[in-house]
Amino acid sequence: MTPIPEDLAGAVLSIDLVALKHNWLRLKALAGKAECGAAVKGNGYGLGIDPVARALWEAGCRSYFVARPKEGEELRQVLPEATIYILDGLFAGQAEFYAKLNLCPALISIDEAREWAAFGRVYGRKLPCAIHVDTGINRLGFAMAEFDSLLADRFTLEGLNVTLLMSHLACADDPPHPLNQRQRAAFDAVRAKLPGVAASLANSAGVFLGDDYRHDLVRPGIALYGGNPTQNVANPMHPVAILEGAVMQLRDVAEGDTVGYSATWTAHRPSRIAVLGAGYKDGVPRALSSREPQGPAQVFISGRRCPVIGRISMDMMAIDITELPPGSVRRGTRAEILGRHIGIDEAAGWAGTISYELLTRLGSRYARLYTGLESDGTA
Numbered sequence: 001m002t003p004i005p006e007d008l009a010g011a012v013l014s015i016d017l018v019a020l021k022h023n024w025l026r027l028k029a030l031a032g033k034a035e036c037g038a039a040v041k042g043n044g045y046g047l048g049i050d051p052v053a054r055a056l057w058e059a060g061c062r063s064y065f066v067a068r069p070k071e072g073e074e075l076r077q078v079l080p081e082a083t084i085y086i087l088d089g090l091f092a093g094q095a096e097f098y099a100k101l102n103l104c105p106a107l108i109s110i111d112e113a114r115e116w117a118a119f120g121r122v123y124g125r126k127l128p129c130a131i132h133v134d135t136g137i138n139r140l141g142f143a144m145a146e147f148d149s150l151l152a153d154r155f156t157l158e159g160l161n162v163t164l165l166m167s168h169l170a171c172a173d174d175p176p177h178p179l180n181q182r183q184r185a186a187f188d189a190v191r192a193k194l195p196g197v198a199a200s201l202a203n204s205a206g207v208f209l210g211d212d213y214r215h216d217l218v219r220p221g222i223a224l225y226g227g228n229p230t231q232n233v234a235n236p237m238h239p240v241a242i243l244e245g246a247v248m249q250l251r252d253v254a255e256g257d258t259v260g261y262s263a264t265w266t267a268h269r270p271s272r273i274a275v276l277g278a279g280y281k282d283g284v285p286r287a288l289s290s291r292e293p294q295g296p297a298q299v300f301i302s303g304r305r306c307p308v309i310g311r312i313s314m315d316m317m318a319i320d321i322t323e324l325p326p327g328s329v330r331r332g333t334r335a336e337i338l339g340r341h342i343g344i345d346e347a348a349g350w351a352g353t354i355s356y357e358l359l360t361r362l363g364s365r366y367a368r369l370y371t372g373l374e375s376d377g378t379a
């Protein structure tokens with residue numbers, strides 16, 4: 001994709017790779033003796049796999065988690081030496097694709113384990129893999145009984161080079177939830193049956209649940225990208241994605257005038273409006289449109305928060321800047337839609353979603369600026 005120059009894009013997405021590295025180092029410090037990996041699935045949570053992975057590698061990260069084999073292929077081109085786990089497991093008939101790229105499937109069933117072991121025998125060596133056991137989220141992974149069958153199937157087990165035993169928490173973002181302890185206990189029971197293999201349970205929020213959730217490797221994702229991995233506590237992570245929309249037009253509207261499609265917002269006083277070049281095509285959720293009665297979503301412009309008014313449309317959105325000093329906003333002035341003042345968790349909350357969805361749905365039409373790579377960071 002050819003980069004879009006800043007002056008020709010209505011909106012600018014800046015990605016602060018220094019903040020990303022800082023977040024990884026912070027999590028690594030918290031992880032203590034455990035290795036700190038990184039979940040970079042979904043194109044590095046929407047922020048660009050190439051620069052994100054290179055920055056994390058520079059920070060010292062060596063183990064990466066993506067969802068799909070094709071994501072693994074893309075990551076392998078960026079990081080020839082990294083350990084890459086494929087969280088969606090082994091796709092049927094695709095073992096050779098994984099083996100050639102040295103991708104480690106996180107095997108989720110006995111079928112997959114047999115296929116991987118059988119392929120390794122043909123290929124001439126035991127191939128690395130993780131075993132993903134489901135301890136209660138009931139999504140991907142070996143059921144506990146199925147894991148016992150794998151242990152009983154010595155032939156299959158002996159054909160595998162199991163480098164990681166993993167499971168995934170359902171409620172790590174809710175520390176008092178009883179499922180956390182239940183899953184940890186179940187995982188510890190699983191580990192006892194396959195001693196000597198490195199273990200991994202914690203995602204971002206899991207890292208904050210305490211030492212007995214950190215095991216040998218933690219796999220944070222959202223916290224690396226600035227999402228708050230804690231509850232009811234100020235976000236300890238730095239913002240990484242800064243999305244700004246440039247003002248295209250300013251207008252004065254009279255009391256009683258409406259703004260935007262379906263006339264959902266009415267001026268209750270003479271108002272000054274700014275129209276920004278960012279809309280739902282750019283990943284600004286349409287759910288950020290005037291929200292009554294909860295109170296409006298906000299952007300940050302000229303040192304203040306201003307409300308989003310009317311409907312978010314495909315290419316633009318309107319804000320009310322009446323409270324700003326006259327002349328403080330001009331054509332081309334940028335408003336922060338996400339970033340240092342408007343946190344991704346806050347904005348996601350206004351839109352009725354989560355930071356993960358907000359980041360992974362960011363569009364491709366803005367200028368993307370990456371800052372903070374040591375190596376040539378043209379992305």
Ligand SMILES: *Cc1c(COP(=O)(O)O)cnc(C)c1O
Pocket residue numbers: 039041065087167168202203204205219220221222223
């Ligand atoms: C996405 C994912 C992670 C990272 O989760 P965050 O909540 O973003 O930290 C870790 N493990 C698995 C299995 C995942 O799918």
